[in-house]
Amino acid sequence: MRLRIEPLKCICCGLCETVCSLNKDYVLTPMTSSIILHMEDKANYFGLVLKTKSEGLLVARPEGTSTGQQAAGSGGPGAKPILLREPCDLCGGSPKCSRICPTKCITVEG
């Protein structure tokens, strides 16, 4: 079982970030999520970075998705980099990010 991200379906709502923290710590915070919304506002360029247990970082950007890359889209040095965060545990089998994502940008496969 793994998360599948289709970045061109993303609308930048950010719910995946906050709902991930809810699963981890029972609070809302942008600092503990395993998934990060990366934005370049002026260019309207955005996508998601997911820290996985088995594949390293899954970087889902408009050009496509790739795995194993370092640091890209970490949220910048002012925030907690994704490499310092816990990897996605798939919420124990029912990933909350995929359930709340309004565009089905994040789905479960496998």
Add this chain to the structure above:
Amino acid sequence: MYLRNGKIGVYDLATKELEAQELSEEDNFQSLKVAERLAVELGPDPLVLGTGVLTASFVPAACAGFVWANGGFMPILGHAGVELKFSGFDFVVIKGRGNRPGYLWIRDGMIEFVEPEGMAALDSWKRTDKVRADQGDGKIQVLSVGPWGDHSNAASQVVVNYWGGEDKVGMGAEFGKRNLAAVAFRGMGELELKEPEKHFEDAVLLMSEHVQKLGKSEGIGSYSEVAKRDDFRKLFHRAVACYGCPHPCRSYLKVSEDPGEFRLMAKEPGYLHYDIPALAKAFDMGFDAKDATLAIMKCAKAGAEPVSVLSALSSPNQGAIDALLSKPSDVKNVRAANFESSFKDVGDYRSAVGLGICPRYWAKAGYDFQAVVAYAESALDVKPL
């Protein structure tokens, strides 16, 4: 307190001193009234940043915060309202006037007034860029004014990061008279929920119902006929949502590269439209979608309210826009409602923003104050007054 920091920051721009106050639970559902009360208690003439109790929750489109000053307010949408709440404050009262132009930097329960060299020479976009570069974080949310705001022009506007549409009340002038070139916030805060799992499950259900009811978003075209022109559609790149919104009203148009280009190629290829009256006015004046976009973008950079500028235009060309932007005295302030016109009843507009939810979205999804509050009871334990 659930979904609250329980903290009000009171900052004096003149003395650069911060005082923190506790937020009363009784004030939970009355955010605009809290701002008005704080203005009276802590005045004279402060500027108040605020969030709603539902801001950052999983209630659909719970993205709103606001800026209040001198009896008027503008919503702050996108991801700005949520980021303000994560900064550690539910409200921030800004008193006094800075000695020189600078930006207020709010994060993690701290506030400071930063006065960098050359801030006044920058347009609003460059101010946002500078704050993010100086503080090393591209996700910092910036309420920025340009030269028009600096000179307290009544037809100025605050832009949120780079885009305009929220400020139809002359808030840019309120920033300018305080020497506030920008207000920036970012945070690592935590917000507790009463019943986290129930709130999540309720949200999934409601979100699903709304998505089914509203269908696929066409960006601003889902909310206004003004964006259904062919030339507008040809430049359409992508719809963009505010925090938690399943049916975005924001349309990004690319005017300097192929709208179908999704790779990161140009730094400033277009503009994010959600200012319905500005677009309508530009089209009324005879601009096509590309020139309308360029004109509204120039207004955002200058910190000028576009309906006011366009209303003073003699002919629809970019030269005339440039000339007006360099001569603010030729532009009269024209009040044009944007988000304010979401509801027929201004009371609904105030209550939605006060709760922390987007008025435009909820007007379309079906707004009922008591129903929204009842729905949010899984997140909160305080009944509205």
